[in-house]
Amino acid sequence: MLLGVIADDFTGAGDIANTLAKGLADGGGLAVAQYMGIPDAPAHPSIEAGVISLKSRSAPVAEAVAQSLAALAWLQAQGCRQFVFKYCSTFDSTREGNIGPVGEALADALGVRGVIACPAFPTVGRTVHQGHLFVHDRLLNESGMQNHPLTPMPDPDIRRWLSQQTKGPVGLVPAAIVRQGPTAVRLALEAAGNRGESLVIADAATDDDLVVLGRAAADAPLLTGGSGIAIGLPANFIAAGSAKGHETRYAGMDGPDAILAGSCSGATRGQVERHARHHPVLPIAVDSVMAGATGPGDLVAFLQGHAGRKPLAYSSGTPDDVRAAQARYGREAVAERLDALFAETARRLVDAGVKRLVVAGGETSGAVAQALNLGELEIGPEIDPGVPILVSAKRGVSLALKSGNFGRETFFATALDALKGGPV
Structure with missing residues (x-):
């Protein structure tokens, strides 16, 4: 290396x-x-x-x-x-x-x-x-x-x-x-x-x-x-002659898909709004999560119930919404509960056969990646600047893990198509 x-x-x-x-x-x-x-x-x-x-x-x-x-x-x-x-x-x-x-x-x-x-x-x-x-x-x-x-x-x-x-x-x-x-x-x-x-x-x-x-x-x-x-x-x-030059390749992966978004950035909120015009979306209320009324099973049921339609489950509030929730429950408590929610949801989805997974938000992506135990990841083509296709041979799943501020307005649908092998 x-x-x-x-x-x-x-x-x-x-x-x-x-x-x-x-x-x-x-x-x-x-x-x-x-x-x-x-x-x-x-x-x-x-x-x-x-x-x-x-x-x-x-x-x-x-x-x-x-x-x-x-x-x-x-x-x-x-x-x-x-x-x-x-x-x-x-x-x-x-x-x-x-x-x-x-x-x-x-x-x-x-x-x-x-x-x-x-x-x-x-x-x-x-x-x-x-x-x-x-x-x-x-x-x-x-x-x-x-x-x-x-x-x-x-x-x-x-x-x-x-x-x-x-x-x-x-x-x-x-x-x-x-x-x-x-x-x-x-x-x-x-x-x-x-x-x-x-x-x-x-x-x-x-x-x-x-x-x-x-x-x-x-x-x-x-x-x-x-x-x-x-x-x-x-x-x-x-x-220097230490490396020869390498090109990325990706054949695509078919199968069930899902999108999870835990970023509150303006870019992600715009992407969620755009995606909701043509695809099923499930907003996640922080109060409901903190009260234990919404859990991984609810997200999995929604995403599996809309399989094939690029379903999205998201918790992406405005800055005022975020501040209000943090004031009620504490910043760390809210972050930990939402990370755990998305992580367990992703684990259940992949265990049930989801092959293409898009995740928005740095902290959310980290929690999901740790929960999935992905092993060594192969780097595929770039979907949008800063967001490549990632392939886990260990879990048989392709992913796009997106920083909150990255990606075009149609990123979610575009990413799922790219994970299937479509143009990027």
């Missing part, structure tokens, strides 16, 4: 696995496998990039650090030469962590300083300028992320935000240096490391900027960022 990725949630892991499998258009990608948690056996020798999916984004800081270091140890044992700590392109974190503590812990373990930190993903509108994170034409704190139920982001200055999570100072490689090319970036990172800056925010507004950062870090033991930071990494290994 050449490259190891430690991802702080399950949808993000699929996102960067997809990026590494695609690579650049003219060079191909790497042979990638995604793992749900830290494997208990060695990777297959054919795997060039391994992506470990953790559920550490909203975990206590100490737990997130411990999980990430354990993942690093497994990847080192597979022979990886370079490592990426993958977090969300909207820098999802609290004031205390977990991006800063995990990033610093990995840097310390590898004995490096001047490590790139770049969440940019221009394809879906996430760009960084002078250390400030934008979502399309809005600063992060005006994009809706300020209302995130678990990791609200009130500050678009991610250098300042990250500085509150780290022990040491946080550096910046501004756009003016990035545009000078890889050598200028590499020298800037070396200078930052000499100043004691473990993590260094790097500006990026285009994929070309991200390729420059990737080339600058060709020999760097560690990078951190969103999936975009990996765009240029396969080409480094191919140019």
Whole structure:
């Protein structure tokens, strides 16, 4: 294995696995496998990039650090030469962590300083300028992320935000240096490391900027960022003769299907509304779940009762709805109960023969993936930017695990068709 990725949630892991499998258009990608948690056996020798999916984004800081270091140890044992700590392109974190503590812990373990930190993903509108994170034409704190139920982001200055999570100072490689090319970036990172800056925010507004950062870090033991930071990494290994270039293939999977949505993002709410125009949908009331009146059996009965019609069960309230429910029951209690509901529903569905499953929401996807015990996942074609087809040979199921903010308006129906082998 050449490259190891430690991802702080399950949808993000699929996102960067997809990026590494695609690579650049003219060079191909790497042979990638995604793992749900830290494997208990060695990777297959054919795997060039391994992506470990953790559920550490909203975990206590100490737990997130411990999980990430354990993942690093497994990847080192597979022979990886370079490592990426993958977090969300909207820098999802609290004031205390977990991006800063995990990033610093990995840097310390590898004995490096001047490590790139770049969440940019221009394809879906996430760009960084002078250390400030934008979502399309809005600063992060005006994009809706300020209302995130678990990791609200009130500050678009991610250098300042990250500085509150780290022990040491946080550096910046501004756009003016990035545009000078890889050598200028590499020298800037070396200078930052000499100043004691473990993590260094790097500006990026285009994929070309991200390729420059990737080339600058060709020999760097560690990078951190969103999936975009990996765009240029396969080409480094191919140019060095360590990898030959790999193309993703997928034959399709037929059989029963279902959709579960637990994201409250504006994008997912719009996708639910669009899907409801032509397909059966089941809204899930938080009060009913918390009272024990709605459980997995109710969701399974609805989804199986509408088999073949792309049925959807969802809990995707407005920011006001979410705040009200959290005020009544507690933020952690609501999240845990809904995650458990979707996880058990997915387990029952797959045990009953569902072959194609679409899940929206990072936390929901993580809970579902853990419940299904999917084993090693093969990376298929990209459905929408950041969302690949995932195939579990162990469970005989194909999945699309979608971050809440990703996907076109018709994503749910499009994803199920793609899992069946249709065009993407």
